[in-house]
Amino acid sequence: MSARVLDGKSIAASLRARLAREVAALPAPPGLAVVLVGEDPASAVYVRNKGIATREAGMRSIEHRLPAETSQADLLGLIARLNADPETDGILVQLPLPRHVDSQAVLAAIDPAKDVDGFHVVNAGLLATGGPALVPCTPRGCMILLHEAGIALAGAEAVVVGRSNIVGKPVAQLLLAADCTVTIAHSRSRDLPAICRRADIVIAAVGRPEMLRGDWIRPGATVIDVGINRVATAGGGSRLVGDVAYAEVAAVAGAITPVPGGVGPMTIACLLDNTLIAARRRRGWKE
Ligand code: NDP
Numbered sequence: 001m002s003a004r005v006l007d008g009k010s011i012a013a014s015l016r017a018r019l020a021r022e023v024a025a026l027p028a029p030p031g032l033a034v035v036l037v038g039e040d041p042a043s044a045v046y047v048r049n050k051g052i053a054t055r056e057a058g059m060r061s062i063e064h065r066l067p068a069e070t071s072q073a074d075l076l077g078l079i080a081r082l083n084a085d086p087e088t089d090g091i092l093v094q095l096p097l098p099r100h101v102d103s104q105a106v107l108a109a110i111d112p113a114k115d116v117d118g119f120h121v122v123n124a125g126l127l128a129t130g131g132p133a134l135v136p137c138t139p140r141g142c143m144i145l146l147h148e149a150g151i152a153l154a155g156a157e158a159v160v161v162g163r164s165n166i167v168g169k170p171v172a173q174l175l176l177a178a179d180c181t182v183t184i185a186h187s188r189s190r191d192l193p194a195i196c197r198r199a200d201i202v203i204a205a206v207g208r209p210e211m212l213r214g215d216w217i218r219p220g221a222t223v224i225d226v227g228i229n230r231v232a233t234a235g236g237g238s239r240l241v242g243d244v245a246y247a248e249v250a251a252v253a254g255a256i257t258p259v260p261g262g263v264g265p266m267t268i269a270c271l272l273d274n275t276l277i278a279a280r281r282r283r284g285w286k287e
Helices: 008-024 043-057 072-084 103-109 119-129 135-150 166-177 192-197 246-250 263-283
Strands: 033-038 059-065 090-093 157-161 181-184 201-204 222-225 229-232 240-241
Touching: 008 043, 008 072, 008 090, 008 135, 033 043, 033 072, 033 263, 043 059, 043 263, 059 090, 072 090, 072 103, 135 166, 135 263, 157 166, 157 192, 166 181, 166 201, 166 263, 181 192, 181 229
Parallel strands: 033 059, 033 090, 157 181, 157 201, 201 222
Antiparallel strands: 229 240
16 A cells, blocks of 8 residues: 655645635735744744745734843843734744743743744643634644545544644644544653554654654554654755654555655644634634
């Protein structure tokens, strides 16, 4: 068997095109503020790409680039101004923050109604209790991929490997809300291969290159690979791989996401969607 490849790039492109059409019909463009502290090169690339995608969707991108030595008080002051600004619909603070800044305190300071990353405890609580949360972007992207692929969720056995607040836990909540029977595995789980083998749907969010092997996967299962790992190549360069040993797993699975080009593009598309949702809710624009 050779798995169907779930093309996140093209699904994300369709979603972004639909969002651009919806934004064009609004009374004013939604505004997304992105805050970058310091010069981490990967973060700088993410922020630049988010800015480009935001403008392509017809929204306003407001980028705040602050020096690495910015104090926590100054950062909290900026968040307070963005919270109060009626033109700012979404606020995203790019992580990781420098070590002298308490990330949790900064995330907690964002108005939950503008928390387009969905990391605020209010949004985590709303998600857990079935309320109108702003849902973290990567987990939402995983669910859209499953939906677009026509994967039956009700009653399915889903195994999430990883329990982070930004991927593992929220994607498990979304699968549960979609009537899957959900298992969350982590570094202390016993016999991970056996846990994965009983799944109809496996979500890998571990951060370990190619950890999930072909013989961990039940024939025909759907595998969503969230991992993004840069590994060295023999020629002295590097390449991106997921948390799943792609060739082995694709030979067994029914459907699989590639890395790159699977979950990654969905994350940015969902950020734009969250900004549109936040703008509509806050400004009373109808959906
Ligand atoms: P974290 O490091 O926060 O969490 C990793 C999780 O994996 C932890 O719960 C950890 O368990 C678990 N884990 C680690 N080692 C093992 C192991 N050997 N066996 C079982 N479980 C293990 O990572 P994130 O959730 O932030 O990210 C996961 C991956 O997804 C990374 O590769 C990241 O780059 C990628 N990512 C991709 C995004 C995208 O847009 N595609 C967005 C966000 C992340 P424990 O809790 O016990 O330590």
